[in-house]
Amino acid sequence: MGELDVAGAAVRRRLLLLFLLFLLPAAVLAHVGSPNVFFDGEAGPHPIRVIVRPPEVVPGVAEITVRLKEGSEGGQPERVTVQPVYYRTGIEGAPPPDVASPVPGDPGLFAAQLWLMTQGSYTVRVQVGDGVALVPVVTAPTRLKGMQRGLGIVLAALGLFLFAGAVTIVGSAVRESGLAPGEVPDVRRRLRARIVAAITGVLLALVLIGGKSWWDSVEAEERADLYRPFAVEASVRDGVLALDINDVRSREWAPLIPDHGKLMHLFLVREPGLDAFAHLHPVPRGTQERFEVALPALPAGRYRVYGDVVHESGFPQTLTDVVDIPAIPAGPATDPDDSWHLAGNAGDGGLTWLKIPLVAGREVDLRFEAKVPLEPYMGMMGHAVITRPDGEVFVHLHPVGSFSMASQQAFERKLGVTTAHAHGHQAVSAVSFPYEFPRPGRYRIWVQVKSGGRVVTGAFDVRVLPRT
Amino acid sequence: MESIAPAAAVSRTAALPWHVAAMLVGSTSIVVGILWDISWHMTIGRDTFWTPAHMAIYLGGVLAGICGGWLALKTTFAGTPGERDVAVRFWGFRAPLGAWVAIWGALAMLTSAPFDDWWHNAYGLDVEILSPPHMVLAAGMIGIQLGAMLLVLAPQNRAAEGRGQGVRRWGIAFVYAAGAVLSMLTILLTEYSYPNSQHTAFFYKASCGVYPVMLVAAARASRLRWAATLTAAFYMLITLAMVWILPLFPARPMLGPIDNPLDHMVPPLFPLLLIVPAAAVDWILQRRGLRGKTTNDWLLAVGLSAAFLILFFATQWLFAEFLLSPASRNWFFAGDMQWSYGDEPGAYRYVFWQLDEDPVTPAGLGTALLLAILSTRVGLWWGSWMSRVRR
Secondary structure (H helix, E strand, O other), X not given: OOOOOOOOHHHHHHHHHHHHHHHOOOOOOOOEOOOOEEEEEEEOOEEEEEEEEOOOOOOEEEEEEEEEOOOOOOOOOOOEEEEEEEOOOOHHHOOOOEEOEEOOOOOOEEEXXXXXXXXXXXXXXXXXXXXXXXXXXXXXXXXXXXXXXXXHHHHHHHHHHHHHHHHHHHHHHHHHHOOOOOOOOOHHHHHHHHHHHHHHHHHHHHHHHHHHHHHHHHHHHHHHOOOOOOOEEEEEXXXXXXXXXXXXXXXXXXXXXXXXXXXXXXXXXXXXXXXXXXXXXXXXXXXXXXXXXXXXXXXXXXXXXXXXXXXXXXXXXXXEEEEEEOOOOOOOOOOOOOEEEEOOOOOOOOEEEOOOOOEOOOEEEEEEEEEEEEEOEOOEOOEEEEEOOOOOOEEEEEOOEOOOHHHHHHHHHHHOOOOEOOOOOOOEEEEEEEEEOOOOEEEEEEEEEEEOOEEEEEEEEEEEEOOO | OOOOOOHHHHHHHOOOOHHHHHHHHHHHHHHHHHHHHHHHHHHOOOOOOOOHHHHHHHHHHHHHHHHHHHHHHHHHHHOOHHHHHOOEEEOXXXXXXXXXXXXXXXXXXXXXXXXXXXXXXXXXXXXXXXXHHHHHHHHHHHHHHHHHHHHHHHHHHHHHOOOOOOHHHHHHHHHHHHHHHHHHHHHHOHHHOOHHHOOEHHHHHHHHHHHHHHHHHHHHHOOOOOXXXXXXXXXXXXXXXXXXXXXXXXXXXXXXOOOOOOOEOOOOOOOOOOHHHHHHHHHHHHHHHOOOOXXXXXXXXXXXXXXXXXXXXXXXXXXXXXXXXXXXXXXXXXXOOOOOXXXXXXXXXXXXXXXXXXXOOHHHHHHHHHHHHHHHHHHHHHXXXXXXXXX
């Protein structure tokens, strides 16, 4: 019978307004079409992988799995808990942790569900034994769910039955309820009953039409509240790409903070062949409403633009646009960490993908080996960018997962917790990225690593099979 | 087994027939369940299908479905001539009118379940009382409560005409059932009825549009002299019981963000003092409006509404000031206890809201009066019809 919830909507609306004014935005997400959050790290002595599947509506339920990986020191922990911590209210305002249940048949895997009640910046505080890890997650409504045909038919049938029942009851009431016991209704009563029943039918129909219009208005409100990142406009002039943030919300929201030392990670992908790729780091000009970067020598064409940024509360978003880049001579790089890759170059950049079957919706480790020892590139042993030819999926991954490091650091400061990561800065010659392809189809993966002070980029085309 | 028609059998036992008692229990269970569920969502937040509050609501639906269904099957297939004589027909079946209304209510409640579940999946778990699927649920619950009311009304009217006994007993059962319906109506308006909102025009418009219809209809249909007063009293008693009992239970929020740490269940709002205008409704109707004493219900509606508005406005306006004052912050009035785990502490709790956006003005009161007249007039018509229901 559903939850007939809470009072005080007026109070809530006031508070919501306060949230919007003082905290942060409605809905933004640091990816395109790839909502699940992956985390590879350590909770105290326990190496873990956490996957958070955020709800598509808010409030909604996040599905969380915690996998204990090999190499745990001090034996297997007995207890795994997860707790949603909202940025504004911190640990004091968090509900008690939920115990994650072991998944039968998969030793070391624990699962839990968490209600995320408010839009904004959360972290899931994962506790394994005494060890703690923070996995940042943002919540925002991202999808309007249609009604399944079967359910629609059932509800329509029930509705029709209730409608007919109500009209019949009113007719019976007028016809017979006022009669003395045993008395039979005369013609006049019968006629009156029919007329009143007909009027009731019309009135009920009007009520239903009103209800439908109410439903439509709720739907329209929800649609307006759906995730949309800041509106941005990319342009190129004199070899410089500018990204203007043309969104009134940008002045109300918390300022941007650096992620891996950069305020923005901007990715360019040439359409339609995905044959040119660049990872640049624009810098703000004046305010944080305009970012600029000198373009490398990219072939002319139409490029998709993805700008990853993180707000002060740990709230990340990906700003997207399309821009036409003319043939231009390369200017001096804005940032020594800028890098790019063209189809004419060696495809794999000296990297080898350890191929495994890829199935949509199934957790995998995308592992790449280099022939040379690797060194950190912007604080990470590797960066991977995954996209589909149709542009409907875009995600920026690290060996530690898909969450924003800046978000995690914001929460670490707030909660006084430090999360260790399995992939530190020790000398390695391979990188591995935890991921789960959201849909079947063709994807291109660019993997970026640094060796000998030089950034190398490998491009890999993969086919992801549908889940059977 | 005693049954619907033979009031003699009823009077011998001096108790209501089991199915009537069960329907009244169901009607009460729904009100208790909803108030409990609202408290649950404000205090604990997280729920399942099986929370005790949900159980109480389901109990109401199940009792209505079983009693209504049993009455329909018994009357149709195994009814005595006496029982069949006081039934109405529905698609070939026979049962008292109240049974059909209650069955309809139970089915509407059932229908709302998958609708509401889908709604939460599509738009997120709602934190509001008024939504389309909740309205289907509310229609079902009020249907059950109206069914219970009609089930005691018909024997009351027959007894009053000398076709049975126990007019007073049926009468009290009737106003109790009406009080339960009134409680549901106040729950639907909870979001607009915080003491902080009781100096806005909308509060008086909504209250005048909704409450007079039930009070006036109950007064006119009942054979008791103070029916509206008793109806309001039963509403206040049910609500007060929840105001006093719920906070006795320790509880803590299980959802976040938590802005208001709680250690006990949140009580509902202190009930509206509807007993005051209700007494005036009774007083006027005793003189001008009972069967045969007046000729023009429109004029009567104007008088009743004016009395309702003046007394309701005066009482509630002043009482709201009291409820926002430190003097109300005790277990009896539960002032300052109605805030959910998500409601930040702050000065806003102790002030009137929307005084600038929606102040009470003469025009606003005029609109409230018009709505009260309409509501009262419908109540008079409905009450007159109910006073003639015999089956």
